[in-house]
Amino acid sequence: NAGVMQNPRHLVRRRGQEARLRCSPMKGHSHVYWYRQLPEEGLKFMVYLQKENIIDESGMPKERFSAEFPKEGPSILRIQQVVRGDSAAYFCASSPGLAGTTDTQYFGPGTRLTVL
Amino acid sequence: AQSVTQLDSQVPVFEEAPVELRCNYSSSVSVYLFWYVQYPNQGLQLLLKYLSGSTLVKGINGFEAEFNKSQTSFHLRKPSVHISDTAEYFCAVSESGGYNKLIFGAGTRLAVHP
Numbered sequence: 001n002a003g004v005m006q007n008p009r010h011l012v013r014r015r016g017q018e019a020r021l022r023c024s025p026m027k028g029h030s031h032v033y034w035y036r037q038l039p040e041e042g043l044k045f046m047v048y049l050q051k052e053n054i055i056d057e058s059g060m061p062k063e064r065f066s067a068e069f070p071k072e073g074p075s076i077l078r079i080q081q082v083v084r085g086d087s088a089a090y091f092c093a094s095s096p097g098l099a100g101t102t103d104t105q106y107f108g109p110g111t112r113l114t115v116l
Numbered sequence: 117a118q119s120v121t122q123l124d125s126q127v128p129v130f131e132e133a134p135v136e137l138r139c140n141y142s143s144s145v146s147v148y149l150f151w152y153v154q155y156p157n158q159g160l161q162l163l164l165k166y167l168s169g170s171t172l173v174k175g176i177n178g179f180e181a182e183f184n185k186s187q188t189s190f191h192l193r194k195p196s197v198h199i200s201d202t203a204e205y206f207c208a209v210s211e212s213g214g215y216n217k218l219i220f221g222a223g224t225r226l227a228v229h230p
Contacts, residue, residue: 004159035220041223042221042222043160045218045219091160093160103216104162104165107159107160107161108159110159112157
């Protein structure tokens, strides 16, 4: 049973370019979360999605960042016109979405974005 | 809103010694509590979680944690550490009854020396 997959593992972009980060949740999981980890800091929540719906994007920067989780295919975190401050590790987590209880989030290995 | 404070950014310890990693939280509502471990250049792995019931929670790799509501703490302990326990440890909370948006502490780097 494959875990949460993220690709690419490392991504280098120049300022002004676009970055696309992909996350394939564990089989049977319908909930996806994105977190960002800046150097020497803990993870910060960005966005929570279910299939075709954004449930909570309170942690997303208002500009340049967007996320989607289509009916088919992986979840995508998109950063337009990247700046040096976007350099970080971006982690995706998935959960089965069990009703009436809290269900554990399983984390992927992360994508390390470096903006030159 | 919830917040998490991990009181020690780094904890050096010798192999086979006991260790405690401290975590305090603040919240106006009931919370669930978690400890995750992150090995270098890897994702996070769940060590243990407290949802309800017994305040002493046992996790993987010989770790345990105790929920103390009056002191709003959830300290992680291991009676005898191994070199392989060297990693970053994160305490996290989420609002109970809600979905699982996790609020993380800044992390504690545990360095086990021979």
